Amino acid sequence: MSHKKTGFIEAAMRNRNIVILIAILFMLVGGIALKKMARNEFPQFTIRQGVIVGVYPGATSAEVESQLTTVVENYIFGYSEVKKAKTYSYSREGIMYIFVELNDDVKNADQFWSKLKHGLSEMKSTLPSGVLALIANSDFGDTSALLITLSSDTKSYKELEKELKKLEAECRKIPATSKIKHFGLQKEKIYVNVKPEMLNEYNIKSLTLLGSYMPNGMVNYAGTLKDGKYNLAVHLPPNFESEKDLADQIVYSDPKGNVVRLKNIATIERKYEDPDNFIRQNGKKTILLSLEMQNGNNIVEYGADVDKAIDNFRKNTSSKIEVTKISELPKYVDESVSNFMHEFLIAIIAVILVTMLLLPLRVASVAGITVPIAVLITLAFLYFFGVELHTVSLAGLILVLGMIVDNSIVVIDNHVEKIDHQISPWHAAIKSAKELLTPIITATLAIMAAYIPLGFMVPGTAGEFMRPLPIVISIALIVSVLVAVLLVPYLDFVFIKKGLKKTGADKQGKTFLDTLQGWFDKSLEWSFRNKKTVLAAGVGSIILAVVLFKNLDQQMFPEMERNQFAVEVYLPTGSSLESTEQVVDSLEKVLMKDNRITNVTSFIGTSSPRFHTVYAPNMPSPNYGQLLINTISNEATREIVNDYSPKYSDGFANAHVKFKILAMQVSKAPIEIRISSDSINDIRSTQAQINDILKKTKSVGWVRDDWDQKQQILKVNLDRDKANLLGYSKSMVSTSLMIGLDGLPLTTIWEDDYPVDVRLSQEIKGRKDINTLANQYITSPMGFTGSPLRSFANFTPDWTEGTIVRRNGTRTLTILVDNQANRAASAIFEEVRGEINKLKLPEGTSINYGGDYEGQQETFIPMTYALALSILLIFFIILFQFKKIKLSVIIMLTMILTLPGTALGLTLMKYPFSTTAFIGIISLCGMVVRNGIILIDYANELKEKQRMPVHEAAIAAGKRRMRPIFLTSAAASAGVISMIISRSPLWGPVGTVICFGLLVAMVLTLYILPIMYSLAYSDRQMSNNGFWDIPPRIKKHKDKVSLFLVIAFTSISGSFVQAQNLSLDSCKHLAIQNNKRIIEAGYDVKTSEEVRKNAFTNYFPQVSASAMAMKSSDYLVKGQIPEMNLPVYDGNSANLANPTQFAYFPATAINMLDYMNLASVSVSLPIYAGGQIRNGNKLAALGEEVSLRQQAMTTTEVLAKTDQLYWNVVALTEKLKTLDSYGELLATLNKDVGNFTKAGLAQRNDLLKVQLKQNELQSNRLKLLNGITLTKRALCQHIGVPYDSTIVFSDKPVNQGILPEQINSEEAISNRDEYKLLNKATEAEELQLKMTRGELMPQLAVTGMAATVDVMNSNITQKIALVSLNIPISDWWGGSHKIKQQQVKIEKAKNKLNETSELLALQIEQSRNELSESMDQIKLAEKAVEQAKENLKVTSDNYHSGNIGISDMLEAQALFQSTNENLINSKCTYKIAESKYMQAIGKYDKIQ
Secondary structure, three states, rough: HHHHHHHHHHHHHHHHHHHHHHHHHHHHHHHHHHHHHEOOOOOOOOOOOEEEEEEEEOOHHHHHHHHHHHHHHHHOOOOOEEHHHOEEEEEOOOOEEEEEOOOOOOHHHHHHHHHHHHHHHHHHHHHOOOOEEEEHHHEEEEEEOOOEEEEEOOHHHHHHHHHHHHHHHHOOOOOOOOOOEEEEOOOOOEEEOOOHHHHHOOOOOHHHHHHHOHHHHHHOOOOEEEEOOOOOEEOOOOOOOOOHHOOOEEEEEEEEEEEEEHHHHEEEEEEOOOOOOEEEOOOEEEEEEEEEOOOOOOOOHHHHHHHHHHHHHHHHHOOOEEEEEEHHHHHHHHHHHHHHHHHHHHHHHHHHHHHHHHHOOHHHHHHHHHHHHHHHHHHHHHHHHHOOOOOOOHHHEEEEEEEEHHHHHHHHHHHHHHHHOOOHHHHHHHHHHHHHHHHHHHHHHHHHHOOOHHHOOOOOOHHHHHHHHHHHHHHHHHHHHHHHHHHHHHHHHHOOOOOOOOOOHHOOOOOOOHHHHHHHHHHHHHHOHHHHHHHHHHHHHHHHHHHHOOOOOEEEOOOOOOOEEEEEOOOOOOOOHHHHHHHHHHHHHHHOOOEEEEEEEEEEOOOOOOOOOOOOOOOOOOOOEEEEEEOOHHHHHHHHHHHHHHHHHHOOOEEEEEEEEEEEOOOOOOOOEEEEEOOOHHHHHHHHHHHHHHHHOOOOEEEEEOOOEEEEEEEEEEEEHHHHHHHHHHHHHHHHHHHOOEEEEEEEEOOOEEEEEEEEEEOOOOOOHHHHHHHHHOOOOOOEEEEEEOEEEEEEEEEEEEEEEOOOEEEEEEEEEEOOOOOOHHHHHHHHHHHOOOOOOOOOOOOEEEEEHHHHHHHHHHHHHHHHHHHHHHHHHHHHOOOOOHHHHHHHHOOOOOHHHHHHHHHHOOOOOOOOOOHHHHHHHHHHHHHHHHHHHHHHHHHEEEEEEEOHHHHHHHHHHHHHHHHHHHHHHHHHHHHHHHHOOOOOOHHHHHHHHHHHHHHHHHHHHHHHHHOOOHHHHOOOOOOOOOHHHHHHHHHHHOOOOHHHHHHHHOOOOOOOOEHHHHHHHHHHOOHHHHHHHHHHHHHHHHHHHHHHHOOOEEEEEEEEEOOOOOOEEEEEEEOOEEOOOOOHHHHHOOOOOEEOOEEEEEEEOEEEEEEEEEEEEEOOOOHHHHHHHHHHHHHHHHHHHHHHHHHHHHHHHHHHHHHHHHHHHHHHHHHHHHHHHHHHHOOOOOHHHHHOOOOHHHHHHHHHHHHHHHHHHHHHHHHHHHHHHHHHHHOOOOOOOOOEEEOOOOOOOOOOOOOHHHHHHHHHHHHHHHHHHHHHHHHHHHHHHHHHOOOOEEEEEEEEEOOOOOOEEEEEEEEEEEEEOOOHHHHHHHHHHHHHHHHHHHHHHHHHHHHHHHHHHHHHHHHHHHHHHHHHHHHHHHHHHHHHHHHHHHHHHHOHHHHHHHHHHHHHHHHHHHHHHHHHHHHHHHHHHHHOOOOOHOOO
């Protein structure tokens, strides 16, 4: 694998022109993409909400709830796509709103809404007949790209609407235009005001007028006249085309021909209706055009197209009509993206400047140039993947800037170090990238893993907000790796020819990094002398961070920076539109005087269309008003709100004014307390208790609820008997009242495309009051006579709930609480929630919380899960590189070191803990782990490859890696400086967290991480059983973990052990992990461990319990006392012998024992057992030691076998190379002899001899290949990896020419595991002797017992304590013989030990001789090779000069090949002999 990496990087160096050309091409595409990419302010937010509206005129809120809302809710909850917990409804007077939210996994929302609309249309027939409409609006979440107003003082609404249609036509021409909607239109109407006295005079009823006019206003089909030549459609022109037509309509005639026209009984008036709502801009009449853009278009370009359409419209319209864009999303997008691009440019410059200041010019130039290269290439890929350019994607680029340059810096730093070690620039460039490729990829994957879970684990608005980050950052990081390993090495080679080490006169001046490095080196050495102090300081900083975090306020998303804000006006429920207008007028006049305000648009009785994704419009209501304010700048927005909000929030009687800066906050208030119950009384009583708590809480702002105030109504109570006698129905009464109060539609007059509704109403003079209602005449269908309403009805006032809200199908009242500016909402919420939790709620009542708390739960909890998954992924990535859990855990601990800087930064910069701050923490996780990987990887390399002691390796790694860690941290921190300087409430926390967190974590990492590494891998731990053996006390756990990790990672990466180079060291590691004998030895260790634990339980008391229950179908003891006469004692003893009086006793049955219950518990504790328990535990512990020693011996044997197999494979492989070299010699000779034969200088017999040798060589080669395959398979089976023919065994049999040290024979024997095992066997026999003697000793024990018996209706309990002494007297007869038998076994074990010692001494001497002989054989073989080489040269010269024949030449070549094979065999034999010798002296682990 490493060969491939080297080739990959070398190929890029050698084909640099292609690499540079591709880079330039992608950079050009990136530059074009910067102009062409679609732009937006934020990512597309999906509003997964629609609204169902039901119209039920005349129904109270309670009737709407029970008869309409509940039924519709039950229906829609049957759809699995509906998120019930987020679905809520409003039941109001005559109308129902159900806000339906869909689940996040719904892919095709349009399909669902179509299905629902169809279902609702079918369902309407099952609802009460009074329900006039039931519609679903799925466009509720559509956001306007532009809001354009047309306003005028002089033009009428009709004229404005005509001009609006012209503007709409211009905008329709723009291809990107989607939906166009109108708002604020006011229609002219013709009012027919009938005079009651004239109706009475002519005995005309209002209902008859409806019958006269409604049919005449309709367009009816009259058929087609077919005259044989043409088909002529027959049309009847409308009866009414003007007010005159209406006035002349005959409404009554008598038999004499007298007629009464409408103008005789009514006045006809054209006017604008009393509006339900209207819009005004800067005090002028206003209507509004809303434009929506099709998805996938560039909104900035769309804004420019709309500007052109407006300019064309202005040229053809009156100057008295003012056209204004009150909400212009393209402008906001352009400004926000431009500002961010400016910050992005500052960040790039800052990163480059940092590298320039901290590094020599040429080194810094190489690092700096990689930033624009990587950024432009990243933009190209973002364009290919369809990523929009918005603040989030740009923020991702700013976040990744430091990381982009990090990869280049570490490669450049390594290149400089190589040059300092006198390596040529070319090879230094290749090696610098090659050595760091794996750490760079690991660190990059770790950073990517930190972000990727954010893309799919966080739901809702926050999730859509963060989704582009993983994409942007991952692409940028991958590009940075490619630049670092493909382009930077060549740049290093071209521009960096010298290292940083200074010589001679250069040493006089020191750079900042040199000074910093010197100071750090000294401080690091001090830290290692005071480890406890440094670690205590680290722990203290983390504790401080926790304290600071607890004091931070929490916030989902901050307010947005816009030159626009809204003012919302709320009046009590039931307030008239006029009252709302008065408050809005007053505010409008005040605000228009402020020079910082450019435009004020007022919405009275309604709200603006949705002009921001998460700023939902309010439902139309006469007690609601909204002002949309445009200001001169973003800063002015905040200043105006701060100036006016305290003064005018409660500055109007019976009205609350809310100044609202736009924010990505879905909830209506930061604090929402939801009370749910089926009982309205319980809801209201709980509300009162909570309101009392809120009144006592400091800094609480406006408090209201979503049920509004109760509304006063007037009930008309019909006298049913009178009404029935007169023929009045409820519908007839309501229709007559409608005419008198609000009017009824009569017909419609069309003036071209402008409809004018005609309404029938009753002329009422003076102010309307209850008498107006009482005197209203109701027409009877029976006699067409009229009676005043008071004659058959009475009136009573009543109160009804203004609104009844249901959430998830349950009545729920939400208390909405705003906070004052001097205190965070989260702090108020925590205080209030604590008090609410103390309340005793009525049965069936529950309290839940919405607002920021709900948003945080829905966002921060998934983000926490995402962070946990990120940490897990990072852990496995690190584990995959290092293969060691302990190392991985040490590196992961660097994440905790980010907390102090994060908490300190947020506290100092006075930012709350928000979603973007959380994003910063997730970013830090990947960044600081990167530093840990760079440091620990180098420390591990020093420890394992250079055999440096752990303590020294930790210090050296800290010193060497300080420079790249400092540079990368400084670059990353500089990259986010622009975010901090901007003081953006949205992105400022990210920059603060990364800058402060990274710098503080860098300092803590550089000091604490080396110390933790040195403690975790102390030299004491490494010296227990040698390098290859695992310390016994942790072996039992590490074996399991290592085996699991190998299997796990092998399954994850199909090429973990495939197609790779295997050194002898890696083969030994694999053998330790996978060899079946070692695994089996591990099982033996576990078994002996359980035996030891079981022996220890003999110290514990022996507890036993028993129970018995018996029930018989009949008594077990049965008998009978016969009947008898017994004498009665009369007080005189003299009469006893001859009694005169007797008492009769009847026969009595005796029945006993039909049931019995018995239970007992006994506890026995041995006091003295002759030492058997103690010696048994010692014997079990000794057994565990023996198992561990046997495991160590097995490991040594397996590793020695690995040595033998490995060198056998190497020997055969090297022989193959020698054979191939011999084959090349023969091929050359064959060619020469062939030419000589053709020229007649040699005989054909010579050519045949050469070819016979070639055939012989091919036969030997096939045998050798088979031998290599079989030996490789044997080695693969031995080390437990699948056989792969591509595996290369890379170590060579290098001979140092020096024999290993020779040690004392006694010392060598004592090192042998076999000797130690026999010593343990002797100890075991001695303990067994003690056990035998213990069996003959007295046994003393204490026993306690308790028993209870339930029999014959009586319960008996007994407690017994016993002391027992057992003396085995009869065992003494044979006991002495058992003791002697055991003593013989001890002597036998000692004899075996002595014999083994002698054999081991002989084995040591023999192995030493074999090793010495192998060394001599190498020297002889080397000499023979030289001689054979010289012989081949001389023979070749003689052959070509014709002095000797071909046979001599072939013999010389064969001799040369044979001597080379002997040399290879000798070297491999020496390595095997060396392994056997070190094994024989008990120091196998010392082999280097």
